[in-house]
Amino acid sequence: MNVYITNPLSDPRWDALVDRHAMASVFHQRGWLEALSRTYNYQPLVLTSAAGDKPLSDGIVLCHVASWITGTRMVSLPFADHCEPLLTDRRDLPEFLKWLRAERDCQRWRYVEIRPLSRIQDGGRGLQPSRSYCFHELDIRPSLEQIFRSLHKDSVQRRIQRAEREGLSYATGRSEVLVDDFYRLLLITRRRHHLLPQPRAWFNNLVECMGDKVQIRVTGKKGRPIAAMLTLRHGSTVTYKYGCSDERLHNLGAMPFLLWKLIEESKASGAEKIDFGRSDLDQESLITFKDKFGTTKRLLNYYRYPQAPKQKPVAWGEHAIRQFFSMLPDAFSSTAGRLVYRHMG
Numbered sequence: 001m002n003v004y005i006t007n008p009l010s011d012p013r014w015d016a017l018v019d020r021h022a023m024a025s026v027f028h029q030r031g032w033l034e035a036l037s038r039t040y041n042y043q044p045l046v047l048t049s050a051a052g053d054k055p056l057s058d059g060i061v062l063c064h065v066a067s068w069i070t071g072t073r074m075v076s077l078p079f080a081d082h083c084e085p086l087l088t089d090r091r092d093l094p095e096f097l098k099w100l101r102a103e104r105d106c107q108r109w110r111y112v113e114i115r116p117l118s119r120i121q122d123g124g125r126g127l128q129p130s131r132s133y134c135f136h137e138l139d140i141r142p143s144l145e146q147i148f149r150s151l152h153k154d155s156v157q158r159r160i161q162r163a164e165r166e167g168l169s170y171a172t173g174r175s176e177v178l179v180d181d182f183y184r185l186l187l188i189t190r191r192r193h194h195l196l197p198q199p200r201a202w203f204n205n206l207v208e209c210m211g212d213k214v215q216i217r218v219t220g221k222k223g224r225p226i227a228a229m230l231t232l233r234h235g236s237t238v239t240y241k242y243g244c245s246d247e248r249l250h251n252l253g254a255m256p257f258l259l260w261k262l263i264e265e266s267k268a269s270g271a272e273k274i275d276f277g278r279s280d281l282d283q284e285s286l287i288t289f290k291d292k293f294g295t296t297k298r299l300l301n302y303y304r305y306p307q308a309p310k311q312k313p314v315a316w317g318e319h320a321i322r323q324f325f326s327m328l329p330d331a332f333s334s335t336a337g338r339l340v341y342r343h344m345g
Contacts, residue, residue, distance in 0.1 A: 001049050001092065001095040002049065002051070003047055003048070003049065003095070003096060003099040004047070004048050004049070004050065004051055004052065005045050005046070005047060005048075006045070006046045006048060006052070006056075006059075007044070007045060007046070008030060008033055008044050008045070008046045008059075008061055009030060009033060009034060009037065009044060011046070011056075013050070013055060013056035014030065014046055014056060014059065014061075015030055016055075016056065017056045017057075017058075017059055017086055018030075018086070021086045023084040023085075023086055023117075024084075024086055024234065024235070025080075025082065025083070025084065025234055025237065025239070025275075026213065026232040026233065026234035026237070026239050027077055027080035027081070027082070027083050028061060028083065028086065028234075029210065029213065029234060030209075031206075031209040031210035031211065031213060031214075032077075032080070032206075032209070032210065032232075033061070033063075033077075034205070034209040035202065035205040035206045035208075035209045035210065036063060036077070036078060036079070036345075038201075038205045038209070039199065039201050039202045039205050039342075040065075040078070040341065040342040040345060041342065042063040042064065042065055042078060042342075042345060043063065043064040044061060044062070044063050044064075044077075045061070045062055045063075045064065046059040046060065046061045046062075047059065047060045047062070047096050047099065047100070048060075049092065049095075057088050058085075058086060058087045058088050058092065059085075059086050060076060060085045060086070060087075060096050060114070061076060061077060061083065061086075062074045062075060062076040062077065062112075062114075063075055063076070063077055063078050063345065065078060065345045067342070067343040069343045070110075070343045070344070071109075071110030071111075072107075072109050072110060073109050073110045073111050073112060073113065074100065074103075074104070074109060074111075074112040074113070075112075075113045075115075075345060076113065076114040076115060077115065078344075078345025079345060080115060081115070081133075081135070081239075081241075081275075081277045081278040081300075082115050082116065082117045082135070082278070082300060083114070083115045083116070084116045084117050084118065085114065085116060093120070097126060097127055097305075098126070100112045100305070101126045101127075101305050104305060104306075111304045111305060111306060112127075112304065112305050113130065113302055113303065113304045114127065114302070114303050115300075115302045115303075116301075116303070117135070117300065119301060120301075120303055126305045127303035127304060127305045128303060128304065128305070128307040129301045129302070129303055130302050130303060130304040130307065131301070131302045132281060132299055132300065132301050132302075133278035133279060133280060133281065133299075133300040133302075134278065134279045134280075134281055134283075134287050134297050134298075134299065134300070135276075135277070135278050135279075135297060135298055135299070135300035136275075136276035136277065136279070136287075136290040136291075136295040136296070136297045137273055137274070137275055137276060137295060137296055137297075138263070138273060138274040138276060138293060138294060138295045138296075139272070139273055139296070140263055140266060140267045140271060140272060140273060140274060141272050141273075144263075144264065144267065147263060147267075147294065148260075150293075150294035151260075151292065151293060151294055152292035152293075155256075155289075155292045156256050156260075156292050156293060158253075159253030159256040159257070160253060160256050160257050160260045161253075162251075162252065162253040163219070163252055163253035163254060163256065163257035164257070166221065166252050166253075168219045168220065168221055168226075168252065168254060168257060169219060169220045169221070169223075170217070170218075170219050170257075170258075170261060171217070171218050171219075172215055172216065172217045172218075172261075172265070173215070173216065174207050174211075174212075174214060174215065174216060178216040178218055178228075179203055179204065179207060179216060181216075181218045181220075181225040181228055182203070182216050182218060182228040182229075182230060182242075182244065183197075183200055183203060184225065185225060185226075185227065185228045185244040185245060185246060186198070186228075186242065186244040187333060187334065188244065188245075188246055188247075189243075189244035189245060190244075190333075191333065192247060196333065196336055196337040196340055196341070197333055197334055197337045198337055198341055199334060199337050199338035199341060200334055200338075201338065202341070203230065206230070210232065212233075213232055213233045213234065214230065214231070214232055214233075215230070215231050215233070216228065216229070216230050216231075217229050217231070217258050217261060217262065219254045219257055219258050219261075221249065221252060221254075225246075226245060226246045226249045226252065226254045227243075227244070227245035227246070227254035227255045227257075227258055228243070228244055228245070228258070229242060229243040229244070229255075229258050229259075229262070230242040230243075231262060233271070236270065236271050236272040236273065237271065237272070237273050237274070237275055238262065238266040238271045238273075238274050238275065239274075239275040239277065240259070240262065240274060240275065240276050240277060241277065243255065243258075259293065262274065276290050276293070276295055278300055
Protein backbone atom coordinates (compact mmCIF):
# COMPACT_ATOMS: atom_id res chain seq x y z
CA MET A 1 0.00 0.00 0.00
CA ASN A 2 1.29 3.45 -0.92
CA VAL A 3 1.17 6.04 1.89
CA TYR A 4 0.57 9.69 1.02
CA ILE A 5 0.75 12.82 3.20
CA THR A 6 -1.75 15.66 3.15
CA ASN A 7 -2.36 18.81 5.19
CA PRO A 8 -5.72 18.62 7.04
CA LEU A 9 -5.81 22.40 7.46
CA SER A 10 -5.98 22.98 3.71
CA ASP A 11 -7.31 19.71 2.23
CA PRO A 12 -11.15 19.73 2.13
CA ARG A 13 -11.13 15.95 1.74
CA TRP A 14 -10.18 15.66 5.42
CA ASP A 15 -13.29 17.55 6.57
CA ALA A 16 -15.46 15.25 4.44
CA LEU A 17 -13.85 12.13 5.95
CA VAL A 18 -14.28 13.41 9.52
CA ASP A 19 -17.93 14.26 8.85
CA ARG A 20 -18.82 10.78 7.64
CA HIS A 21 -16.51 8.39 9.52
CA ALA A 22 -18.16 6.56 12.42
CA MET A 23 -14.98 6.64 14.57
CA ALA A 24 -14.26 10.36 14.12
CA SER A 25 -14.29 12.56 17.22
CA VAL A 26 -14.05 16.24 18.01
CA PHE A 27 -10.27 15.84 18.19
CA HIS A 28 -10.18 15.05 14.45
CA GLN A 29 -11.94 18.29 13.56
CA ARG A 30 -10.10 21.02 11.68
CA GLY A 31 -10.89 23.48 14.51
CA TRP A 32 -8.96 21.42 17.08
CA LEU A 33 -6.00 21.07 14.70
CA GLU A 34 -6.04 24.77 13.89
CA ALA A 35 -6.07 25.68 17.59
CA LEU A 36 -3.08 23.37 18.18
CA SER A 37 -1.23 25.00 15.30
CA ARG A 38 -1.98 28.57 16.39
CA THR A 39 -1.23 28.06 20.07
CA TYR A 40 1.74 25.69 20.04
CA ASN A 41 3.00 25.89 16.44
CA TYR A 42 2.45 22.15 15.94
CA GLN A 43 2.35 21.01 12.31
CA PRO A 44 -0.59 18.65 11.59
CA LEU A 45 -0.51 16.08 8.80
CA VAL A 46 -2.60 13.13 7.65
CA LEU A 47 -1.32 9.76 6.41
CA THR A 48 -3.65 8.24 3.82
CA SER A 49 -3.72 5.60 1.10
CA ALA A 50 -5.49 8.04 -1.26
CA ALA A 51 -3.46 9.96 -3.83
CA GLY A 52 -4.07 13.70 -4.13
CA ASP A 53 -6.61 13.34 -6.94
CA LYS A 54 -8.67 10.65 -5.15
CA PRO A 55 -11.38 10.95 -2.47
CA LEU A 56 -10.04 10.45 1.04
CA SER A 57 -11.14 6.99 2.19
CA ASP A 58 -8.88 6.75 5.24
CA GLY A 59 -6.50 8.84 7.31
CA ILE A 60 -4.38 8.94 10.45
CA VAL A 61 -3.88 12.48 11.72
CA LEU A 62 -0.71 13.40 13.63
CA CYS A 63 1.14 16.49 14.77
CA HIS A 64 4.86 17.07 14.42
CA VAL A 65 6.05 18.28 17.82
CA ALA A 66 9.55 19.76 17.80
CA SER A 67 11.06 20.63 21.19
CA TRP A 68 14.63 21.20 22.27
CA ILE A 69 13.57 20.15 25.79
CA THR A 70 11.43 17.03 25.26
CA GLY A 71 12.59 15.97 21.81
CA THR A 72 11.00 15.74 18.38
CA ARG A 73 8.14 13.29 17.90
CA MET A 74 4.90 12.56 16.04
CA VAL A 75 1.78 12.39 18.19
CA SER A 76 -1.83 11.56 17.37
CA LEU A 77 -2.84 13.92 18.90
CA PRO A 78 -1.36 16.38 21.43
CA PHE A 79 -3.69 17.22 24.35
CA ALA A 80 -6.40 14.94 22.91
CA ASP A 81 -7.72 12.25 25.24
CA HIS A 82 -7.97 9.87 22.29
CA CYS A 83 -7.66 9.90 18.50
CA GLU A 84 -8.76 6.85 16.54
CA PRO A 85 -7.18 6.05 13.14
CA LEU A 86 -9.93 6.65 10.57
CA LEU A 87 -9.73 3.52 8.43
CA THR A 88 -12.00 1.73 5.99
CA ASP A 89 -10.41 -1.61 6.84
CA ARG A 90 -8.74 -2.13 10.21
CA ARG A 91 -6.36 -4.57 8.54
CA ASP A 92 -4.67 -1.61 6.81
CA LEU A 93 -3.35 -0.27 10.13
CA PRO A 94 -0.10 -2.32 10.14
CA GLU A 95 0.90 -0.76 6.80
CA PHE A 96 0.53 2.77 8.20
CA LEU A 97 2.39 1.80 11.36
CA LYS A 98 5.18 0.24 9.31
CA TRP A 99 5.56 3.56 7.45
CA LEU A 100 5.63 5.48 10.74
CA ARG A 101 8.27 3.20 12.22
CA ALA A 102 10.50 3.53 9.16
CA GLU A 103 10.08 7.30 9.08
CA ARG A 104 10.83 7.58 12.79
CA ASP A 105 14.06 5.61 12.34
CA CYS A 106 15.06 7.69 9.32
CA GLN A 107 14.26 11.07 10.87
CA ARG A 108 15.55 10.04 14.31
CA TRP A 109 12.45 11.28 16.10
CA ARG A 110 12.30 10.46 19.79
CA TYR A 111 9.12 8.41 19.22
CA VAL A 112 5.76 8.17 17.47
CA GLU A 113 2.62 7.83 19.57
CA ILE A 114 -1.00 7.08 18.73
CA ARG A 115 -3.94 7.27 21.13
CA PRO A 116 -6.75 5.06 19.82
CA LEU A 117 -9.92 4.22 21.73
CA SER A 118 -9.74 0.65 20.42
CA ARG A 119 -6.94 -1.73 21.29
CA ILE A 120 -4.15 -2.55 18.84
CA GLN A 121 -3.57 -6.27 18.58
CA ASP A 122 0.00 -7.57 18.89
CA GLY A 123 1.27 -4.07 19.57
CA GLY A 124 0.76 -3.06 15.95
CA ARG A 125 3.95 -4.94 15.04
CA GLY A 126 6.23 -2.44 16.73
CA LEU A 127 4.10 -0.02 18.73
CA GLN A 128 3.75 -1.07 22.36
CA PRO A 129 1.44 0.19 25.12
CA SER A 130 3.17 3.11 26.83
CA ARG A 131 0.54 4.68 29.10
CA SER A 132 -2.88 3.58 30.30
CA TYR A 133 -5.87 5.53 31.54
CA CYS A 134 -9.46 5.01 32.63
CA PHE A 135 -11.96 6.27 30.04
CA HIS A 136 -15.57 7.14 30.98
CA GLU A 137 -18.61 7.58 28.77
CA LEU A 138 -22.29 8.25 29.55
CA ASP A 139 -25.19 6.99 27.44
CA ILE A 140 -27.87 9.70 27.45
CA ARG A 141 -30.38 7.94 25.19
CA PRO A 142 -32.58 6.85 28.14
CA SER A 143 -35.14 9.33 29.49
CA LEU A 144 -33.99 12.12 31.81
CA GLU A 145 -35.87 10.42 34.63
CA GLN A 146 -33.95 7.18 34.07
CA ILE A 147 -30.64 9.03 33.85
CA PHE A 148 -31.33 10.95 37.06
CA ARG A 149 -32.22 7.74 38.91
CA SER A 150 -28.88 6.24 37.83
CA LEU A 151 -26.95 9.08 39.51
CA HIS A 152 -25.48 8.42 42.93
CA LYS A 153 -28.14 9.49 45.42
CA ASP A 154 -25.97 11.23 48.04
CA SER A 155 -22.99 12.45 46.00
CA VAL A 156 -24.86 13.63 42.90
CA GLN A 157 -28.66 13.74 43.16
CA ARG A 158 -28.73 15.59 46.47
CA ARG A 159 -26.00 17.98 45.42
CA ILE A 160 -27.95 18.90 42.29
CA GLN A 161 -31.03 19.51 44.43
CA ARG A 162 -28.95 21.59 46.85
CA ALA A 163 -27.67 23.76 43.99
CA GLU A 164 -31.22 24.30 42.76
CA ARG A 165 -32.36 25.32 46.26
CA GLU A 166 -29.43 27.74 46.48
CA GLY A 167 -30.63 29.41 43.29
CA LEU A 168 -27.24 29.26 41.60
CA SER A 169 -26.95 31.37 38.46
CA TYR A 170 -26.24 29.66 35.17
CA ALA A 171 -24.91 30.88 31.83
CA THR A 172 -23.70 29.16 28.68
CA GLY A 173 -22.08 30.40 25.48
CA ARG A 174 -18.73 31.54 24.10
CA SER A 175 -18.56 35.19 25.13
CA GLU A 176 -15.36 36.83 26.34
CA VAL A 177 -16.97 37.29 29.76
CA LEU A 178 -17.60 33.55 30.05
CA VAL A 179 -14.05 32.76 28.90
CA ASP A 180 -12.76 35.17 31.57
CA ASP A 181 -14.84 33.52 34.30
CA PHE A 182 -13.78 30.06 33.16
CA TYR A 183 -10.09 30.95 33.06
CA ARG A 184 -10.07 32.56 36.51
CA LEU A 185 -11.53 29.37 37.95
CA LEU A 186 -9.07 27.27 35.94
CA LEU A 187 -6.15 29.17 37.52
CA ILE A 188 -7.58 28.46 40.98
CA THR A 189 -8.06 24.77 40.22
CA ARG A 190 -4.66 24.18 38.63
CA ARG A 191 -2.97 25.92 41.57
CA ARG A 192 -4.91 23.69 43.97
CA HIS A 193 -3.55 20.62 42.17
CA HIS A 194 -0.02 22.08 41.93
CA LEU A 195 -0.20 22.14 38.12
CA LEU A 196 0.58 24.82 35.57
CA PRO A 197 -2.48 26.22 33.79
CA GLN A 198 -2.85 25.94 30.04
CA PRO A 199 -2.17 29.29 28.34
CA ARG A 200 -5.14 31.61 27.95
CA ALA A 201 -4.43 31.71 24.20
CA TRP A 202 -5.31 28.01 23.97
CA PHE A 203 -8.88 28.65 25.08
CA ASN A 204 -9.20 31.79 22.97
CA ASN A 205 -8.11 29.79 19.93
CA LEU A 206 -10.47 26.91 20.72
CA VAL A 207 -13.40 29.33 20.84
CA GLU A 208 -12.34 31.11 17.65
CA CYS A 209 -11.43 27.99 15.65
CA MET A 210 -14.25 25.68 16.74
CA GLY A 211 -17.16 28.14 16.78
CA ASP A 212 -20.43 26.57 17.89
CA LYS A 213 -18.68 23.23 18.50
CA VAL A 214 -17.41 24.62 21.83
CA GLN A 215 -19.50 25.73 24.80
CA ILE A 216 -18.56 27.24 28.16
CA ARG A 217 -20.90 26.79 31.11
CA VAL A 218 -20.57 28.85 34.28
CA THR A 219 -22.54 28.76 37.51
CA GLY A 220 -22.27 31.23 40.36
CA LYS A 221 -23.64 32.56 43.62
CA LYS A 222 -24.51 36.23 44.15
CA GLY A 223 -22.59 37.28 41.05
CA ARG A 224 -19.50 35.24 41.93
CA PRO A 225 -18.54 32.43 39.50
CA ILE A 226 -17.89 29.25 41.47
CA ALA A 227 -17.68 26.48 38.83
CA ALA A 228 -17.21 26.26 35.07
CA MET A 229 -16.63 23.76 32.29
CA LEU A 230 -15.67 23.73 28.62
CA THR A 231 -17.27 21.14 26.34
CA LEU A 232 -16.80 20.17 22.70
CA ARG A 233 -19.26 18.65 20.22
CA HIS A 234 -18.93 16.27 17.30
CA GLY A 235 -21.97 14.59 15.82
CA SER A 236 -23.97 12.86 18.54
CA THR A 237 -21.16 13.05 21.13
CA VAL A 238 -20.48 15.87 23.59
CA THR A 239 -17.03 15.85 25.20
CA TYR A 240 -16.53 17.21 28.70
CA LYS A 241 -12.96 18.44 28.27
CA TYR A 242 -12.17 20.92 31.07
CA GLY A 243 -13.77 21.56 34.44
CA CYS A 244 -12.79 23.92 37.26
CA SER A 245 -14.22 25.23 40.50
CA ASP A 246 -13.69 27.16 43.72
CA GLU A 247 -13.31 24.45 46.36
CA ARG A 248 -14.38 26.82 49.15
CA LEU A 249 -17.94 26.56 47.83
CA HIS A 250 -18.03 22.89 46.84
CA ASN A 251 -20.76 22.34 49.42
CA LEU A 252 -23.21 24.17 47.12
CA GLY A 253 -23.09 21.36 44.56
CA ALA A 254 -22.04 23.59 41.65
CA MET A 255 -20.13 20.99 39.61
CA PRO A 256 -22.79 18.24 39.80
CA PHE A 257 -25.31 20.94 38.89
CA LEU A 258 -23.27 21.96 35.83
CA LEU A 259 -22.91 18.35 34.72
CA TRP A 260 -26.66 17.82 35.05
CA LYS A 261 -27.28 20.94 32.94
CA LEU A 262 -24.85 19.49 30.41
CA ILE A 263 -26.81 16.23 30.34
CA GLU A 264 -30.15 18.01 29.97
CA GLU A 265 -29.01 20.33 27.20
CA SER A 266 -27.01 17.68 25.33
CA LYS A 267 -29.99 15.34 25.30
CA ALA A 268 -32.32 18.14 24.17
CA SER A 269 -29.96 18.92 21.26
CA GLY A 270 -30.04 15.32 20.01
CA ALA A 271 -26.76 14.06 21.45
CA GLU A 272 -26.60 10.40 22.43
CA LYS A 273 -23.53 10.21 24.66
CA ILE A 274 -21.19 12.31 26.76
CA ASP A 275 -17.46 11.63 26.67
CA PHE A 276 -16.18 12.18 30.24
CA GLY A 277 -12.59 11.84 29.08
CA ARG A 278 -9.61 10.06 30.53
CA SER A 279 -8.40 9.80 34.13
CA ASP A 280 -5.01 8.69 35.38
CA LEU A 281 -5.29 5.24 36.93
CA ASP A 282 -4.07 6.58 40.29
CA GLN A 283 -6.70 9.36 40.37
CA GLU A 284 -9.08 7.26 42.41
CA SER A 285 -11.24 10.17 43.58
CA LEU A 286 -11.75 11.44 40.02
CA ILE A 287 -12.58 7.95 38.75
CA THR A 288 -15.07 7.49 41.58
CA PHE A 289 -16.63 10.89 40.85
CA LYS A 290 -17.23 9.93 37.21
CA ASP A 291 -18.54 6.51 38.23
CA LYS A 292 -21.22 8.19 40.32
CA PHE A 293 -22.79 9.70 37.19
CA GLY A 294 -23.71 6.27 35.88
CA THR A 295 -20.93 6.20 33.30
CA THR A 296 -19.34 3.10 31.82
CA LYS A 297 -15.56 2.83 31.96
CA ARG A 298 -12.85 0.95 30.15
CA LEU A 299 -9.09 0.91 29.78
CA LEU A 300 -7.57 3.39 27.33
CA ASN A 301 -4.06 2.57 26.06
CA TYR A 302 -1.61 4.81 24.25
CA TYR A 303 0.98 3.15 21.98
CA ARG A 304 4.54 4.20 21.16
CA TYR A 305 7.45 3.23 19.02
CA PRO A 306 10.05 2.73 20.30
CA GLN A 307 8.78 1.47 23.62
CA ALA A 308 8.77 4.16 26.32
CA PRO A 309 11.05 3.51 29.30
CA LYS A 310 9.30 2.57 32.51
CA GLN A 311 8.20 5.66 34.41
CA LYS A 312 10.24 6.40 37.49
CA PRO A 313 8.67 7.52 40.76
CA VAL A 314 8.26 11.27 40.98
CA ALA A 315 11.32 12.72 42.64
CA TRP A 316 11.08 15.12 45.59
CA GLY A 317 12.55 17.85 43.41
CA GLU A 318 9.64 17.59 40.96
CA HIS A 319 7.20 17.95 43.85
CA ALA A 320 9.07 21.07 44.93
CA ILE A 321 8.88 22.54 41.43
CA ARG A 322 5.14 21.89 41.26
CA GLN A 323 4.72 23.47 44.70
CA PHE A 324 6.67 26.51 43.51
CA PHE A 325 4.49 26.94 40.40
CA SER A 326 1.36 26.63 42.53
CA MET A 327 2.42 29.72 44.52
CA LEU A 328 3.10 31.96 41.52
CA PRO A 329 0.78 34.94 40.95
CA ASP A 330 -1.81 34.29 38.23
CA ALA A 331 -0.05 36.38 35.58
CA PHE A 332 3.26 34.59 36.08
CA SER A 333 1.63 31.17 36.29
CA SER A 334 -0.20 31.73 33.01
CA THR A 335 3.01 32.91 31.32
CA ALA A 336 4.89 29.87 32.60
CA GLY A 337 2.14 27.66 31.18
CA ARG A 338 2.46 29.36 27.80
CA LEU A 339 6.21 28.70 27.76
CA VAL A 340 6.06 25.10 29.01
CA TYR A 341 2.98 23.54 27.43
CA ARG A 342 4.26 23.54 23.85
CA HIS A 343 6.98 21.13 25.00
CA MET A 344 4.43 18.76 26.59
CA GLY A 345 2.20 17.75 23.65
